[in-house]
Amino acid sequence: xxxxxxxxxxxxxxxxxxxxxxxxxxxxxxxxxxxxxxxxxxxxxxxxxxxxxxxxxxxxxxxxxxxxxxxxxxxxxxxxxxxxxxxxxxxxxxxxxxxxxxxxxxxxxxxxxxxxxxxxxxxxxxxxxxxxxxxxxxxxxxxxxxxxxxxxxxxxxxxxxxxxxxxxxxxxxxxxxxxxxxxxxxxxxxxxxxxxxxxxxxx
Numbered sequence: 764x765x766x767x768x769x770x771x772x773x774x775x776x777x778x779x780x781x782x783x784x785x786x787x788x789x790x791x792x793x794x795x796x797x798x799x800x801x802x803x804x805x806x807x808x809x810x811x812x813x814x815x816x817x818x819x820x821x822x823x824x825x826x827x828x829x830x831x832x833x834x835x836x837x838x839x840x841x842x843x844x845x846x847x848x849x850x851x852x853x854x855x856x857x858x859x860x861x862x863x864x865x866x867x868x869x870x871x872x873x874x875x876x877x878x879x880x881x882x883x884x885x886x887x888x889x890x891x892x893x894x895x896x897x898x899x900x901x902x903x904x905x906x907x908x909x910x911x912x913x914x915x916x917x918x919x920x921x922x923x924x925x926x927x928x929x930x931x932x933x934x935x936x937x938x939x940x941x942x943x944x945x946x947x948x949x950x951x952x953x954x955x956x957x958x959x960x961x962x963x964x965x966x
Contacts, residue, residue, distance in 0.1 A: 800840050807836035811849050818856060827856045844911075847903035851918060854896035854925070861889035861928075881939045882932040890932050894925040894953070916964065923960035930954035 814829030830853040837846040864886035872879045882890075901918045908915040930953035937947035 803836055803840045804842055804845065807833045807840075807842070807845060807849075810836060811845070811852065814849075814852060818852065818859070821859070823856050823859055827853065830856065843903050844907070847900045847918075850896050850900035850903070851921075854893045854900065854921075857889045857893035857896060858925070861886050861893060864889070879935075881936055887929075887932050887936065890925070890929040894922065894929050897922045897925050919960055919964055923957045923964065926953045926957035926960065930957060 810829050810833035814826045814833060817823075817826035817829060830849050834846055834849040834853070837843075837849060864883055868880045868882070868886075871877075897918065901915075901922050904911060904915050904918050930950045933946050933950035933953060937943045937950055
């Protein structure tokens with residue numbers, strides 16, 4: 764008989780169960796200590812990987828829940844590096860949701876031959892959330908810029924793009940929507956943050 768085929772999703776679920784039970788047993792029969800931290804990190808890693816797979820399958824609600832759990836696990840053992848990577852992934856969920864709205868607006872404009880509709884409140888909310896999550900990740904990564912130069916540069920570049928996109932969306936709302944003064948100010952602030960990040964990157 765042929766050996767069973769490797770199934771990543773199933774293996775991740777098995778690994779998650781193993782680490783969960785290991786931690787429960789460790790909590791019951793020991794005082795925790797250094798031996799528990801590696802198990803906690805592995806649990807966080809599995810949750811993050813499952814979140815990435817859910818994101819790749821466009822299951823955004825599941826991905827977000829898994830990333831939140833993974834972040835909590837890494838935060839519990841003060842693992843700032845891995846926690847920051849989870850924040851980057853969480854930002855990708857918000858970005859994907861915003862992209863769904865912008866694609867829908869483009870399709871409406873194309874089908875009606877009208878001007879591109881103003882970004883919805885939910886699209887702006889998701890763009891704001893993406894920038895916020897990415898900014899938190901950058902703040903955690905920046906102190907380690909020397910050791911993680913490539914990761915830091917990638918994160919800064921993505922944050923600059925997020926801030927620019929948020930600024931453009933807010934600008935469109937301020938020109939054609941309500942609350943023009945407040946929204947316009949927010950747009951300028953986001954664009955200024957994007958410009959500052961680009962200057963930091965030397966662009």
